[in-house]
Amino acid sequence: MLSFLPSQDEKTIAVQFTGEAVKEDAERLEKHVQEYFPQGGSFNVLAIMHDVEGSTLKGMVKGMKFDAKHWEQFNKFAVVSDKKSIKSFADIGRYLPGITVKQFDKDGLARAWDWLQE
Numbered sequence: 001m002l003s004f005l006p007s008q009d010e011k012t013i014a015v016q017f018t019g020e021a022v023k024e025d026a027e028r029l030e031k032h033v034q035e036y037f038p039q040g041g042s043f044n045v046l047a048i049m050h051d052v053e054g055s056t057l058k059g060m061v062k063g064m065k066f067d068a069k070h071w072e073q074f075n076k077f078a079v080v081s082d083k084k085s086i087k088s089f090a091d092i093g094r095y096l097p098g099i100t101v102k103q104f105d106k107d108g109l110a111r112a113w114d115w116l117q118e
Contacts, residue, residue, distance in 0.1 A: 002028060005048070008113050011075075012044040018051050033073070042075045044116045048109070049081035074099045076116050082106035 002025035005014040104112040
């Protein structure tokens with residue numbers, strides 16, 4: 001399940017994932033992007049992952065079915081998690097070319113924000 005978090009930067013969508021990504025999550029994310037980036041501007045994503053079912057970002061992206069039209073808007077993607085299985089999320093660049101991805105341990109949230117704002 002996806003939940004939105006307060007963002008420290010107007011160009012960054014901050015989200016938290018727990019459990020399984022479902023269709024409604026993709027719809028909520030789509031609505032959020034349309035509301036905050038109506039002109040198609042680029043944005044970053046900070047994703048904090050907790051107990052996410054599945055171990056690959058490819059599976060999550062496929063499961064969320066987030067519309068490909070927004071992929072070109074992604075700039076940086078920071079993944080924060082203490083789960084070793086989620087470290088494979090940093091492979092997003094192979095599935096979404098043009099996105100810079102970096103993975104941070106659970107205690108690296110401040111570093112993730114700093115990196116996104118560089």
